[in-house]
Amino acid sequence: MHSALSIHQSFAGRHILLTGASGFLGKVWLAMVLHRVPTVGKIFVLLRPKALRPARDRFERMVATSPAFKPLHELHGADMGEFIAQRVEVVEGDVSLPGFGISDPELAARLHRELDLIVNCAGLVDFDPDLREAMSTNVDGAIHAAEFTRRCTRARLLHVSTCYVTGLRNGTIPEALDPDFSPCGDAFDVEAEYAEVKAVSEQILAAHDSPDAEAAALAETRELMRAKGQDEGNAMMLRNILRRVKRQRLKDDFVAEGQRRATRWGWHNIYTYSKAMAEALIARALPAERWSMFRPAIVESALEYPFPGWNQGFNTCTPLIYLLGGWFRHMPARIGNPFDVIPVDFVCRGLVVSGAELLLGQHAPVYQCGSSDRNLLTIDRAIELTALAHRKHLRERGGTALERVLLSRWDAVTTDLDHLFSVPNIRSAAEGLRDWLRETKFPKFMRKGADEWADKTDDALDTVETIDKMVDLYQPFVHDNAYIFISQALFVRAVVEPEFRCDPKTIDWRRYWVDTHVPGLRKWCFPLFENKTPPSYAPRHPFSLPRASEESVSFHSDAHIDRAVPHADLGRPQLAAQHAEVL
Amino acid sequence: MNHRNTAAFFRVEGIVLGRGVLAASAYIAGNAKKFGERALRLGLVALAAPVHSLLGQTDRALAHRIVHLAFRGMTEDRVTILAEEYAEDILRSKILDQGVELMKRARDEGRRVVLLSDGVSSIMEPFARHLKHHDELVCNHLEFRDGEATGKLIDPIIGGASGGKWLRQYAAEHDLDLAHCTAYGSHGPDMLLLSAVGRPCAVNPDFVLRRSARDADWPIIEYHD
Numbered sequence: 163m164h165s166a167l168s169i170h171q172s173f174a175g176r177h178i179l180l181t182g183a184s185g186f187l188g189k190v191w192l193a194m195v196l197h198r199v200p201t202v203g204k205i206f207v208l209l210r211p212k213a214l215r216p217a218r219d220r221f222e223r224m225v226a227t228s229p230a231f232k233p234l235h236e237l238h239g240a241d242m243g244e245f246i247a248q249r250v251e252v253v254e255g256d257v258s259l260p261g262f263g264i265s266d267p268e269l270a271a272r273l274h275r276e277l278d279l280i281v282n283c284a285g286l287v288d289f290d291p292d293l294r295e296a297m298s299t300n301v302d303g304a305i306h307a308a309e310f311t312r313r314c315t316r317a318r319l320l321h322v323s324t325c326y327v328t329g330l331r332n333g334t335i336p337e338a339l340d341p342d343f344s345p346c347g348d349a350f351d352v353e354a355e356y357a358e359v360k361a362v363s364e365q366i367l368a369a370h371d372s373p374d375a376e377a378a379a380l381a382e383t384r385e386l387m388r389a390k391g392q393d394e395g396n397a398m399m400l401r402n403i404l405r406r407v408k409r410q411r412l413k414d415d416f417v418a419e420g421q422r423r424a425t426r427w428g429w430h431n432i433y434t435y436s437k438a439m440a441e442a443l444i445a446r447a448l449p450a451e452r453w454s455m456f457r458p459a460i461v462e463s464a465l466e467y468p469f470p471g472w473n474q475g476f477n478t479c480t481p482l483i484y485l486l487g488g489w490f491r492h493m494p495a496r497i498g499n500p501f502d503v504i505p506v507d508f509v510c511r512g513l514v515v516s517g518a519e520l521l522l523g524q525h526a527p528v529y530q531c532g533s534s535d536r537n538l539l540t541i542d543r544a545i546e547l548t549a550l551a552h553r554k555h556l557r558e559r560g561g562t563a564l565e566r567v568l569l570s571r572w573d574a575v576t577t578d579l580d581h582l583f584s585v586p587n588i589r590s591a592a593e594g595l596r597d598w599l600r601e602t603k604f605p606k607f608m609r610k611g612a613d614e615w616a617d618k619t620d621d622a623l624d625t626v627e628t629i630d631k632m633v634d635l636y637q638p639f640v641h642d643n644a645y646i647f648i649s650q651a652l653f654v655r656a657v658v659e660p661e662f663r664c665d666p667k668t669i670d671w672r673r674y675w676v677d678t679h680v681p682g683l684r685k686w687c688f689p690l691f692e693n694k695t696p697p698s699y700a701p702r703h704p705f706s707l708p709r710a711s712e713e714s715v716s717f718h719s720d721a722h723i724d725r726a727v728p729h730a731d732l733g734r735p736q737l738a739a740q741h742a743e744v745l
Numbered sequence: 746m747n748h749r750n751t752a753a754f755f756r757v758e759g760i761v762l763g764r765g766v767l768a769a770s771a772y773i774a775g776n777a778k779k780f781g782e783r784a785l786r787l788g789l790v791a792l793a794a795p796v797h798s799l800l801g802q803t804d805r806a807l808a809h810r811i812v813h814l815a816f817r818g819m820t821e822d823r824v825t826i827l828a829e830e831y832a833e834d835i836l837r838s839k840i841l842d843q844g845v846e847l848m849k850r851a852r853d854e855g856r857r858v859v860l861l862s863d864g865v866s867s868i869m870e871p872f873a874r875h876l877k878h879h880d881e882l883v884c885n886h887l888e889f890r891d892g893e894a895t896g897k898l899i900d901p902i903i904g905g906a907s908g909g910k911w912l913r914q915y916a917a918e919h920d921l922d923l924a925h926c927t928a929y930g931s932h933g934p935d936m937l938l939l940s941a942v943g944r945p946c947a948v949n950p951d952f953v954l955r956r957s958a959r960d961a962d963w964p965i966i967e968y969h970d
Contacts, residue, residue: 543820543892553826554830676826
């Protein structure tokens, strides 16, 4: 029988380094620990400078404007600055750089000496990003985290990964890590794969520097300009468009290469492929007593902390839910497939619990934090709840009578891939209509109208194309594969403090989805799809860090120079890091 | 006078609320997931309506069972959300003020106010949150299995002919003196309920109840706009 775990005691006086603090998960975790673990030592927050804004300013702005810190602001009021300065030290650096890019050797040495725990939340969560960006943030970031941990006197590494590193498999997924694992079952050597990615990336870069590639890009640019009726003789415009075209062609090739590699080994996409590589590399780099993998499933809106419904940015199921709020209603998904959603505050509590066990040296190698094996939510239920949540909103606050009366009753349904109204069928019907409108010999007076309708159909086809891509992206998760992620390690020991208990059995999916999650997405995330700004937050007492507490250190001076030469060296793809989002 | 062990029983439909079970069933059935399903379920409710009206004069238990068959196969999520929506958007505006006044009066007299409803708990519980002056709601419950409605009501069914028997059992459990209890009914099947208490009262009675109330010399209350 295990004794109960006290979070307050486990974290008492312990110093922690947090990466990825500007992301959805990192922010909530930071706010929660500062709020609910009064015994914790210093929290060092590693942040990149961005757009000429030093890390300290970024942190200050983040705390001052992010609703994630609302409970802390309400608790400390005018003393918030003082409180944060006592508890937090901002460290300027970058996970994608060796040694986390910390330029001050004294600070690095102090961190190596003092740190007890490194929580690596940094990660790029786009499903199919540029391979260089994924490698830089997810893989190199993990390698640097492991290396930094190894240099520390006693620090241990809690690495945030994802349940989906297990790739395209079915059935029950245990909480285990095999560094030589590939979902397709072929022998996989992560170091060889890493080296191969680097080599292939060099080849792609070299190919894009060739005269043939240059000529192809120029031809594409001219074609684009002709299509838009732009003047090809305008040298400056030509140069600008050419630069954009070349950048896009390069990115497309890197995305294609990443997708090819992910598919070859049996992962869903570049995200899960790179996160799996990161896990394997950490497991190889550090002894088992110094790391734990923390694998959340699909992280979504907060149930309770910082407040119900808090969400940020484009999270995993946001586009899906957004899509189902419109006229698209036939969502291909397999009835009964688990949809492993877990609220962000449950994930943060789990992260704290696993961190406490790691600090005590009583940790599991892998903590999976999902809901499928403890409180199953199926995809068809999620789709129905989404429809009901949209209905509720549209009936009460729909912008037009059409939305209030018809769209609110236009419920999304779960269908097979080959349903009559599937996206490919809609597309082929629309293409047929467009071609008929264009090719039929209408009387003169009808010709103009037919052309207009053909153009409208073309616009609709663009939307259908976007939907098709999105459906394809989600297909492995909602249709092709059915996983139950075992989440046991987090619940082996009872937790003394009730505010850190994270058993998803307590979640009432109906209330969460309809009253909390979808309204939260509508408020905080949907505006981003519509090129609008989500509501801003400003604490009652303006927040700033006391000037005297300034302890951030300067960034690598050469790193700034490197940023001006994007993608010159895959080992240091700083531009990639600029785009990196964090989990 | 101390009414600690006395209660006032109110039939909700017709006394506190101006809508019945059929309308609620039609609303939920008409908002099923798929369009075809909506038509089919609404059709079922439409077919059940005359049966409900006929049986409703004597024993509503069977009538309620038939009407709620239209829910079979609907998810608990959908039924619950639609029921809340119906309670909020439709029923709230159908509360009869005079009925609320009767409840208030009974409460002021120190009686335990018990609402009896033919409706299902998914609808009546959210609705009852808008009503003050009551201590308990007793209503029907839909059976759900694996997250889906089976279309069955869980026994005992409120509104049936066993109202008197149910009332005596309830009185025994709550140590009530039925001779000093009040009951307000509005339909024929409420007769057994009203007969079981010492102070029966017919409110806006239908033909059957009106005739019985006159025969038994029970007070009759008519609401006027």
